[in-house]
Amino acid sequence: MNRLLALIKREFWENTGAFRTTPLVIGGIYLAVMLMFIITFGHFDNEFQTLRELIHFTAQQDPGVRAKFVYESTLAMSTMFSVVLAFVVFFYLLGSLYDDRKDRSILFWKSLPASDTLTVASKLLSAMVVAPLIFWAVYVLVHITMMIVSSVVVMSLGENPWTLFLSLGHPFKAWSLVFASYMAQSIWALPLYGWLMLVSAFAPRIPLLFATLPPVVFAVLQIWITFLQTFTLKKKLFGIIGEWFVNSPLIMSADNKGHDIAALGVPISSAFDHDVTLANMLDRLFSTNMLIGLVVAAVFLAGALWLRHRATEG
Amino acid sequence: MNYVIEAHGLTKRYKRTVAVDRIDLQIPAGRIVGLIGPNGAGKTSALKAILGLTTYEGELNVLGKSPARDRASLMEDVCFIADVAVLPRWIRVWQLIELTERIHPRFSREKCLRYLASTKVTAEHRVKQLSKGMVAQLHLAIVMAIDVNLLVLDEPTLGLDILYRKQFYTNLLNDYFDEQRTIVITTHQVEEVEHILTDLIFIKDGRLVLDCSMDEVQERYAELMVGPNGVEAARGLRPLTERELFGRHIFLFDNADRGQLKQLGEVRTPSVADLFVATMNGGDA
Numbered sequence: 001m002n003r004l005l006a007l008i009k010r011e012f013w014e015n016t017g018a019f020r021t022t023p024l025v026i027g028g029i030y031l032a033v034m035l036m037f038i039i040t041f042g043h044f045d046n047e048f049q050t051l052r053e054l055i056h057f058t059a060q061q062d063p064g065v066r067a068k069f070v071y072e073s074t075l076a077m078s079t080m081f082s083v084v085l086a087f088v089v090f091f092y093l094l095g096s097l098y099d100d101r102k103d104r105s106i107l108f109w110k111s112l113p114a115s116d117t118l119t120v121a122s123k124l125l126s127a128m129v130v131a132p133l134i135f136w137a138v139y140v141l142v143h144i145t146m147m148i149v150s151s152v153v154v155m156s157l158g159e160n161p162w163t164l165f166l167s168l169g170h171p172f173k174a175w176s177l178v179f180a181s182y183m184a185q186s187i188w189a190l191p192l193y194g195w196l197m198l199v200s201a202f203a204p205r206i207p208l209l210f211a212t213l214p215p216v217v218f219a220v221l222q223i224w225i226t227f228l229q230t231f232t233l234k235k236k237l238f239g240i241i242g243e244w245f246v247n248s249p250l251i252m253s254a255d256n257k258g259h260d261i262a263a264l265g266v267p268i269s270s271a272f273d274h275d276v277t278l279a280n281m282l283d284r285l286f287s288t289n290m291l292i293g294l295v296v297a298a299v300f301l302a303g304a305l306w307l308r309h310r311a312t313e314g
Numbered sequence: 315m316n317y318v319i320e321a322h323g324l325t326k327r328y329k330r331t332v333a334v335d336r337i338d339l340q341i342p343a344g345r346i347v348g349l350i351g352p353n354g355a356g357k358t359s360a361l362k363a364i365l366g367l368t369t370y371e372g373e374l375n376v377l378g379k380s381p382a383r384d385r386a387s388l389m390e391d392v393c394f395i396a397d398v399a400v401l402p403r404w405i406r407v408w409q410l411i412e413l414t415e416r417i418h419p420r421f422s423r424e425k426c427l428r429y430l431a432s433t434k435v436t437a438e439h440r441v442k443q444l445s446k447g448m449v450a451q452l453h454l455a456i457v458m459a460i461d462v463n464l465l466v467l468d469e470p471t472l473g474l475d476i477l478y479r480k481q482f483y484t485n486l487l488n489d490y491f492d493e494q495r496t497i498v499i500t501t502h503q504v505e506e507v508e509h510i511l512t513d514l515i516f517i518k519d520g521r522l523v524l525d526c527s528m529d530e531v532q533e534r535y536a537e538l539m540v541g542p543n544g545v546e547a548a549r550g551l552r553p554l555t556e557r558e559l560f561g562r563h564i565f566l567f568d569n570a571d572r573g574q575l576k577q578l579g580e581v582r583t584p585s586v587a588d589l590f591v592a593t594m595n596g597g598d599a
Contacts (some may be wrong), residue, residue: 105400105402108453110389111393112413113387113388310366313368314367
């Protein structure tokens with residue numbers, strides 16, 4: 001356990017830029033945009049008190065409408081973190097078993113009494129838990145900061161932030177759901193993670209090419225064969241991979257049934273319900289698709305481990 | 315007797331070539347063994363097998379463990395430096411020390427810091443900011459701070475300048491080596507290690523062509539230097555090799571009568587380098 005934690009620490013040290021600096025930059029962007037907004041609409045006196053009018057106008061609205069807006073925008077705020085996190089994890093895993101082979105530092109890592117299984121596990125856990133946890137923590141911190149700043153502005157303009165939005169938005173529920181969706185996504189994405197680690201352990205060079213080429217060839221063949229059989233292009237053009245993406249348990253804030261601004265995945269598939277609830281996330285995790293996905297992931301990961309074991313051959 | 319490394323019929327095959335060909339090997343404790351051979355002779359393959367970095371055929375026992383199966387647990391008792399500059403370039407010195415401390419049960423932070431105190435390496439340095447020589451010092455400091463009985467060094471000083479190379483071996487001898495410990499070294503710079511070796515192993519085309527202690531080397535091998543007059547007589551004694559230097563002929567003998575040789579010219583013990591060249595060029599010794 002101690003060794004596993006040490007190895008996870010090593011992953012964090014090697015990827016501090018991706019794991020910590022990146023979410024902080026996103027948070028910085030959010031705060032900067034918010035400040036620009038406040039300065040733009042708040043600094044004029046008397047004639048253009050746009051911000052004051054906006055807040056007064058908002059305060060007149062129905063509390064139910066306000067609550068829904070505050071709650072859903074809290075969920076939607078996670079999307080930028082989620083999308084960037086997905087990229088970070090993608091490239092992290094792609095390099096996870098490749099970089100140290102390339103610079104030969106694998107010879108140093110293999111001189112330490114840590115098994116290959118433990119090494120692979122530390123990398124997978126970094127992608128599944130460590131990176132999402134940091135992104136989520138920064139998301140929550142940025143949201144709290146934004147609420148504090150908003151409260152100060154609202155108070156300075158003579159309204160009560162508690163009745164206006166603080167008491168309405170259920171921030172704890174929203175944060176918890178975002179965290180749950182990150183963890184659900186880590187499991188939902190396991191086949192992809194396994195594939196990336198396999199490629200990372202296998203690729204003699206340019207792992208990105210090895211990771212993307214087979215799925216593209218697979219997709220093109222799938223489309224072509226369907227076309228030859230039916231002389232039509234099916235609606236589900238991207239096949240399994242497209243379905244997988246569309247049904248992701250990540251909050252992607254697309255317009256859902258025309259009334260919510262936050263939704264799980266992209267609400268164009270009817271295979272699952274896209275409302276942001278814990279039940280809908282669990283629904284995906286306890287599906288047949290997920291079960292098949294886990295088997296595929298296990299095969300990929302076993303392959304990655306086998307290759308890691310033999311990485312110093314030749 | 316308990317051997318630190320024991321191999322019977324150790325063989326390593328790649329697709330088309332046999333890198334290590336049925337080697338038998340016994341290395342007892344308290345030795346400094348030089349494993350010497352030309353490029354592609356199978357040194358690195360043999361070492362990789364010993365360190366559990368590769369699959370192999372035959373029997374191999376390192377400190378009572380099977381390297382292929384138990385690499386991770388074997389690494390609690392074995393240290394190795396495989397080539398210079400394999401430390402990860404992104405890591406900071408303090409991170410490297412902390413990681414090793416957490417992962418290796420026999421690592422002593424105090425010892426490591428004491429070794430590093432005599433170098434220019436500081437805790438905040440990243441490995442990529444260090445010169446090649448400093449990286450070697452850092453790696454050696456880490457390895458020497460781990461209390462294990464077998465240390466394997468594969469070309470540990472390649473590409474370092476002479477000052478670092480000398481210092482590297484001096485530190486190794488003075489601060490590390492004792493009767494319990496065994497060191498296995500492969501290197502091209504034979505001249506620099508020959509004075510610290512206790513045992514010599516030559517490997518050629520995957521086979522051991524010489525495996526004896528340095529004392530035996532001194533007993534067995536003799537180098538004879540004669541002027542033009544003694545050449546024919548010397549050749550009659552069936553030398554292993556003959557070479558010419560400034561008009562004088564130098565012969566290398568295996569198991570020759572030293573008294574007899576002394577009558578012909580100047581006799582001395584050959585250097586490991588000369589012995590190596592003779593062995594590699596002159597068939598099996």
